[in-house]
Amino acid sequence: MVKLDAKIPQGPLAEKWTNYKAHQNLVNPANKRRLDIIVIGTGLAGASAAASFGELGFNVKAFGIHDSPRRAHSIAAQGGINAAKNYPNDGDSIYRLFYDTIKGGDYRSREANVYRLAEVSNNIIDQCVAQGVPFAREYGGLLDNRSFGGAQVSRTFYARGQTGQQLLLGAYSALSKEIAKGSVKMHTRSEILDFVLVDGRARGVITRDLISGKIERHSAHAVVLATGGYGNVFFLSTNAMASNGSAAWKAYKKGAFFGNPSFTQIHPTCIPVHGAYQSKLTLMSESLRNDGRIWVPKFKEDAEKIQKGQLKPTELGEDRRDYYLERRYPAFGNLVPRDVASRAAKERCDAGFGVGSTGLAVYLDFADAIKRLGKHVIEARYGNLFQMYEKIVDENPYETPMMIYPAVHYTMGGIWVDYELQTTIPGLFAAGEANFSDHGANRLGASALMQGLSDGYFVLPYTIQNYLADQIQVPRISTELPEFEQAEKEALSQIEKLLAVNGKETVDSFHRKLGLIMWDFVGMARNKEGLEKAIKDIQELRADFWKNVKVPGTNQMVNPELEKAIRVADYLELGELMARDALMRNESCGGHFREEYQTPEGEALRSDDVFNFVAAWEYKGENAEPAMHKEPLVFEFIEVKQRNYK
Amino acid sequence: MDLTLKIWRQASAEGKGKFVNYQVQNISADASFLEMLDILNERLVVEGEDPVAFDHDCREGICGACSIYINGRPHGPDRGITTCQMHMRNFKDGETIVIEPWRAKPFPVIKDLMVDRSAFDAIIQAGGYVSVSTGGVPDANAIPIPKRKADEAMDAAACIGCGACVAACKNASAMLFVSAKVSQFALLPQGRLEARERVQKMVAKMDELGFGNCTNTYACEAECPKEISVSHIARMNREFLGAKLLSEK
Incomplete structure (x- = not known):
């Protein structure tokens, strides 16, 4: 069996990343100009990586399937991005963000990676603010925070319900700056068909121009895969129509191991399925669970009447409602992690307590919050989400509770990478949702944006140099090979x-x-x-x-x-x-x-x-069964426990 | 509902386009407009005809890819939404719907309803950013920003770059798009340092790419799916004038 080396640096948890950076190899400015890097995908991870490589002086070729990098699906993330700033003075710290993420992932992620993620989370907020990302602020002019699932602190930074959009536009602006400078050459409407390996190293890609159909060859000294997740395998998901797993799959077939492919996040708050012609599902941000209360009827006969349209949810008194998350998980209530909330919704619906015409929906109710805070506050916090809901469902969520149901949203699984984000193909790196790394078996809300930008702005610009340092003698790779x-x-x-x-x-x-x-x-x-x-x-x-x-x-x-x-x-x-x-x-x-x-x-x-291991699958050929390799997960710094949100 | 679709078909950028009529039956009022086009396309594929090409992706109104002129209006009859958020309940049974691509010279047709909006990227590349590199920036709370200003910057930053403003304008002016970016950065201290150069470079690029002038009809604001205000155009004009007057060269 292949021995998987995660290359975790020595030393105490809090010093690993510092130690790594202190001892890694670097490439000097003159040599950087002679080295080419291909970046596939220009969402949060890809755009931030490509821009940062360009700033460092590397020669970057970036590829995206859209007409513009600004359209990547990172743009659709609504709720926010986590960081351990502890601005609200509510007890947060790098360690606590690390701990919540490991626990939220149900102890199936790597300690060292997750700690590094928590560590650089604060740099991301600083970076984005410097770029002019208009995060929400308080009246005193400082940044505002809100809560997300799986945490007891408020550590989520946000820009209305469009945080992903604003962060992507920030990365896109950095990328545009580098394109203008000539350090990044952007290939839009261009899809990866395959990877090219020379002497076992990733040295290029084959692409298809989506307008002319022309097949092209591109070479580089290193390749970064940042093409997002593969949730669209389910056909219906919250992913965009063009989001796909093909580049990752081609990498797998060329020798990159696939980590925990079955780990899929089903998001609890999506607009329920309505018809066979439906093309995709729409997410309602997790931030809604800050103020919305989730419930189903307490009695089956009420649920049945609601399904038949004979009873309205607003006609049901408190004594006939079951706020099942608050009942089952009093400590976290409506803010339990996504996997727990989704399963609880499915359990109630399978037992016959679901609502809506299909019985496959639960209520997310803002009546209490509107009474407590006033409609204007709710409108200021979630106005665009409420509008989006009303356009799709044709019901006013200020007056009647929203109906929601779980839907496929994110894939924690992805291409296996070591601590340096390098795959099992030397010279091929994977970043963002495309890799398997940081979220274990469940990702916490507002952590995808954090990971994408962490990988792109603050991890790869270091680790890729450690690889490229011994490539400085390699001349530009010919595409005639x-x-x-x-x-x-x-x-x-x-x-x-x-x-x-x-x-x-x-x-x-x-x-x-x-x-x-x-x-x-x-x-x-x-x-x-x-x-x-x-x-x-x-x-x-x-x-x-x-x-x-x-x-x-x-x-x-x-x-x-x-x-x-x-x-x-x-x-x-x-x-x-x-x-x-x-x-x-x-x-x-x-x-x-x-x-x-x-x-x-x-x-x-x-x-x-x-x-207690990561399953890393190796491709063995078209009609052969894949081989599974194990990367044991060693927990040196935290105690592994049964997750408890009660 | 049953509908007649009058769709602009154009094989390629060089090709000569024309309207072609299609009938679709039994469309649910709850289907989205793009799902209705999916149904048509699925049928065309089975019948061996070339399906209608159109840009789309997130289908939740944020990526800005969809770009269809419906019954003479960008993104169709409803206000404040994109084409993908439009549902068929906005149309009547038996109606004829006219479906066209964005019509503006700087956005040439690629095929059918797809247009080339790379001119927008070129304008951003001309200066739509704050020139900071990764790392070495101050703590996020070291730059306090009045909430009112931050909120207004966010109003401007909400632009999705779909190009409806250009398509709606009789002059094919990109003033709303450009001003949204100029305004966002002009309102924030991070963007102030380069404000003068930024507005001049972006406006020059916009002119160079063939976008028309603004004649204050406000069609752009009326059709913007994110309801971005023309007050940003006013701010950009002030910024531009100020930059010209104070120009050191």
Whole structure:
């Protein structure tokens, strides 16, 4: 078995990152100019990394699938970004943010990585403010904070309900500055088809221009993968339509191990599904749980009447409501972590207490908060979210409670990386949601923005130098090398194969079928039998896809159907790996809930003796089973406990 | 509901476009406008026809990708939302809906309803940033900013760069887009240091790229999905004038 080396620096937890930086290798300014770095994806992690590399003097080539880096899906994050500033004087510290994140992740992440994340969190806020990000402020002119799930302090910085937008626009402005300077060359509407390895190192990519269809070769001394998560494998998710896992999947097939692929975050507060034609789900920010109270009817007959439209929620008195999160988790109440809140909602709905016409929804009620604070305060805090809800559902949430239900939101799993964020392919790094690193089995709210920017602004600019320091003698890589020719040929042949099937069913119809399999068997609750069935069903669906899919048009044109087909072909393989990973992990932890492993109260039951490891999967070929390698998780500094939010 | 769609089809940037009529049946009033187009496209694929190309991504009104002219208005009949947030309940059964791409010279059509908005990126690259590098910045609370100013900067920063303002303007002026960025930074102490150079460079780039002048019709504000106020244009004009008057060169 391959020995996975996480390369965790020596020393006490609080000194590891400082020690690393003190002893790492650096590249001098003259040499930086001669070194090329490719950055794939220009969301928070990619844009911040590309801009920072450019500032340092490296020659950067950045790639994004959108018409502009400003459209990456980081833009849609609503609620906020965590940092251990302790501005509210409520007892926060770097250690507490670290501890909450490890605990929130149900003890399935690396201590050293998470500590570093908490440590640089404060630098991120400073950086963003310096860029002109208009965070919310108090009347005294200083920054305001609010609370998110899994924390008892207020450490979340925010910009109305558009924090992701403002942070991405900050990173985009830094990137634009470097593009103008000429240190970054930006390739928009450009999709990665494959990676090119030369002598075992990542040395380039093959891309497709999404307008002309032209296949291009690009080379570099190092490559950074920052393409986000793969939640769209479920078809319906809060991800944007073009968000995809293909670059990560191609990296996996070229030798990068895939870490904990089954760890998926199902977000508790999304607008419920309404019809078969639905293309995506909309998130309602977790920040709403600061003031909204979650409930379902206490009695089944009331739930049934509500489902049939015979009773309105506002007609139900307090004695006929069940505020189930406050009842089950008095200490954290409505602010329990996402996995706990989602499962509790599913439990109530499965038991027949759900609301809405489908019975698959719970209420998020602001009546108390409006009474306590006044409508204007709620409007100031969440106005844009309330408006968004009203446009979609056609109901006024100031007057009647919102209906919400869990939906796929984020993937904690991703490409395995060591402490330096380097994958098992030398020279290939992974950042942001695309890597598996910091959130364990469950990510806390407002931590994705933190991790993306931490990786891009404050980690990679250091660690990539440690790699590049011994590459200074390597001349610019030629794209005429046979490895590039071979990769281009393979990428083109995959496209030709898809176009040649010429079956009868659309790409979306296969994607929808895959999504149903994933949601039913690899979703919020999993069991052995279901996962085995999912593997079989996905294999059959994949075979059917390659016989019956219809991809119109040609490669040499704007062809969104072809783009989708390439992604869905990858999802049909990735979905199977997710099911395999979930099947292997005979325990429940965080968002991974195996029905066979639960406490008498229905909480996730970990098995630390056996499963205290990261599962890193290695690709073994098209028809071969993947191999699983273990990176043991060693907890030196904290005590591993059963999570308790009561 | 059953609808007639009159859609602008154009094979490529060079191609000559034309309107083509399509019928769609049994569309739910709860479907979004883009889901209605998905339904049409799925049918076109099965029938072996070229589906209608349009830009879209987040489908929750924040990425700014969607850019469709509906019945003569950018982002359609409802106010304060993007195309992707528009639901079919805004239309009547049996209605004919006219669907076009943004119409503005600086935004050339790529295909069907897709346009090239890279001119906006070029304007930001001309100066839409604060020139700080990563690291070495002061503590976030070392720069107190009056809440009123921070809130106003946020109002401006809410721009999603969709280009509806340009599409709505008879002059294809980008003043609302440019002023939103200029105004955001002009209001904040972090942005003040470079304010004079910024406004001149961004305005020069905007002119160079062929955007028209502002003649105060306020169509941009009326059609902006984020309801960004024309008061930012007024601030930009003051900034621009001030910069010209005080120019050291």
